[in-house]
Amino acid sequence: MKTWHIITTALIIIAFTGCAGDGGKPSAGSPFVGGTNGILMSFLEGNPPAEVTDGEQFPFKVVVKLKNDGEATIPAGWMKLSLSGIDPVEFSAKESDMSQPTGEEEKLIRTYKDVEGNTIEGGTAYISFPPNDDDSFNYKGSLSGNMPFTIRADACYRYGTMATSKLCLKRNVLEPDKEGVCKVTESKAVYNSGGPVQITSLQEGVGGRNRISFTFTVAHKGNGNMYQPEEIDRGHDYDWKTLGCGRKKITLNADSGSTIAYTENLLKKDKPLLIIDTGIKPGDNTKGLSCPGITEANDWSRSDVEDDLQTMFGAKPKGDADGMVVGYLPIYSGERTITCTQDIPDDLATESAETVINIYLIYDYLEDISTQVLVKHVSTE
Helix, strand or coil: CEEEEEEECCCEEECCCCCECCCCECCCCCCCCCCCCCEEEEECCCCCCCEEECCCCCCECEEEEEEECCCCCECCCCEEEEEECCCCCCCCCCHHHHEEECCCCCCECCCEECCCCEEECCEEEEEEEEEECCCCECCCCCCCCCEEEEEEEEEEEEEEEEEEEEEEEECCCCCCCCCCCCCCCEEECCEECCCCEEEEEEEEEEEECCEEEEEEEEEECCCCEEECCCCCCCCCCCHHHHCCCCEEEEEEECCCCEEEEEEECHHHECCCEEEEECCCCCCCCCCCEECCCCEECCCCCHHHHHHHHHHHHCCCCCCCHHHEEEEECCCECCEEEEEEEEECCCCCCCCEEEEEEEEEEEEEEEEEEEEEEEEECCCCC
16 A cells, blocks of 8 residues: 655745745735745655665665645646665665655645635645555665665656736827826736746837737746656546656667666756736737747647646636647746737727736756665674
């Protein structure tokens, strides 16, 4: 029986912080808790122990604690953990004991603000290696002296960031900004949910007659590695995790077809899925929303996008597909700036009006922690 424990804490902390502007500064008006963390990883104290002995005399477990400190929910099976650094055979275990997905029924719920502005903490999980309760690691050899071993735990998981701001729409954007409810040509406040990738700025301007432009910067603020999100085989066994986080199979013996290794696919590194949602439909003589520089994501259907937004953020698109742009955004040297244009609807009811823009980033994320275990030699003389 596998050992899975999810602790969903409901500690309520009065908080009025969020992320605006640079993706990390607190802001009283933010709907989000904010921050640049996704999953916080640590080893449970004593698991593994700092010291063990050889000769198969000291069985032990490795237990990884996972806390969802960001604001995207990770459903059951959307995370895979693996151990490395030790030979499982030398430690009386099997290769299959070194990796496992999160449990079949559990999920790591997101951290979020409730309607009163209180912070509801995210879920916590404890993942045991080997996964079966009756199994353990136990160094069975005999050393000539004490020997340190490094144990590393990797977590590959699907995560995301939601950012929200407001754009100013005017019947005639070529007129100088005058008195009204909003201005077209100015920097806008942008609020980010907690996550390792952030929207750090958003600037609106005039894009032409009856058209606005807006420019925003996407920046990787976390300590892990970000990759293009792999397609999830929804309703099945989530096969994406086998090759998730930019890893690809390599066959070293082409004749027999035996695959024995994985390597990093650099073409998928720093390439999140970007979703820009203004909800504004194009008119009869307008092009609607356009964002050059984003590569097509034909492997993502409209229903896939809707499912992931609902699952991770509890969010829904503002309108139909005509008011949304979906594509991959390669990021260079940690950040990327993109400019979009939005045509003003022909039937804008007032001289000027504000409209909400939601920007989502979806990515596979890889993080790791490591510790040392000293195997002491026990003399039999």
